[in-house]
Amino acid sequence: MEVRKLYIVITLSEKHVTIQPLGFKYKKDDNRRALMETPNIASMRAAFFKKYMENKHLEFTRQLVFLDETWIFSKGNKMKSWQDENVKSVLDFASKSKLMDYHGEMHSENFTKRVENQLIPNLEEPSLTVMDNSPYHSVELEKQPSCSWKRGEIVEWLEKNEFRFDKQIFKAELLSLAKLHKKPKKYKIDQLLQANGHEVLRLPPYHCQFNAIEMIWADTKYNYNTHIGGVGHTDENVLEMWQKALEKCTPEV
Structure with a gap:
C-alpha cells in the first residue's frame, strides 16, 4: 500500500466556509x-x-x-x-x-x-x-542560587549545604552545580x-x-x-x- 502525504491549502477567503463545518470558530484566543x-x-x-x-x-x-x-x-x-x-x-x-x-x-x-x-484564629478545624x-x-524559607547571585554567594551556598566542588571554576559552572542540587521549594x-x-x-x-x-x-x-x-x-x-x-x-x- 502506498502512503502519500495530503496537503490542504486554504485561502483567507475560503477559510470560513471550509473550516466552520468541522466545528472551528474564529474567536479571540x-x-x-x-x-x-x-x-x-x-x-x-x-x-x-x-x-x-x-x-x-x-x-x-x-x-x-x-x-x-x-x-x-x-x-x-x-x-x-x-x-x-x-x-x-x-x-x-x-x-x-x-x-x-x-x-x-x-x-x-x-x-x-x-x-x-x-x-488561623478563625479556622476551627484542620484545613486544606x-x-x-x-x-x-x-516567599521561600531559603533562597536558592539564581543568575542574579554573585559568584561568592553561590560558593557560600554550596559550602553551607556541604557540596564538594572545585572553587576555581567559573560562575556559570557553579550555578549549574547549584541547580543540579536544587532543593524542593519550601x-x-x-x-x-x-x-x-x-x-x-x-x-x-x-x-x-x-x-x-x-x-x-x-x-x-x-x-x-x-x-x-x-x-x-x-x-x-x-x-x-x-x-x-x-x-x-x-x-x-
Whole structure:
C-alpha cells in the first residue's frame, strides 16, 4: 500500500466556509491555553487534583479553605470586575497606593500578618487551604542560587549545604552545580499554616478558575457595584457597603 502525504491549502477567503463545518470558530484566543498544556504545568495540575481527591476520600476530611485577594473601585465598576491568580478569611484595607489595585500595599509582611492574626484564629478545624502562587504567598524559607547571585554567594551556598566542588571554576559552572542540587521549594506561609495543623494546596499556574472564591468575588462585586452609588464614597462607606455585599453571598446563593 502506498502512503502519500495530503496537503490542504486554504485561502483567507475560503477559510470560513471550509473550516466552520468541522466545528472551528474564529474567536479571540486565550493566550494561557498553550501555557496550561506544557508538560510542567500539566504535571502540576495532575498533582493538584490528586491531593484534592485524596483529601476528599480521607476518613476525616480536612475543611477546604479558599484563599485569595481582590480589589474594588471605591465608586464601583459598571463595566467589568477584575479577578485574579482565594471564603473563610476576608482581608479589608483602604489602599493609599497610586496603583490601580492592591499590589502596591499587599506584600509578604502584610499578608503573613493577616493569615496569622485573622485567618488561623478563625479556622476551627484542620484545613486544606487552597491558594495561588502570588509573590507574597511564595516567599521561600531559603533562597536558592539564581543568575542574579554573585559568584561568592553561590560558593557560600554550596559550602553551607556541604557540596564538594572545585572553587576555581567559573560562575556559570557553579550555578549549574547549584541547580543540579536544587532543593524542593519550601514557603514561609506554608510552614506557618502547617505549624498550626493545616495543609496547603497550591493552584497550578494559570488555573485561577480552580479557586472557588472567584465566584464569590464575582457576585460580591456585582452587589457592590449595584448599590455603592447612593451612600457616598468615603473609606467608611466603601468598607460598609463591601461588607454588606459579602454578607449577601451565602452558601444558598
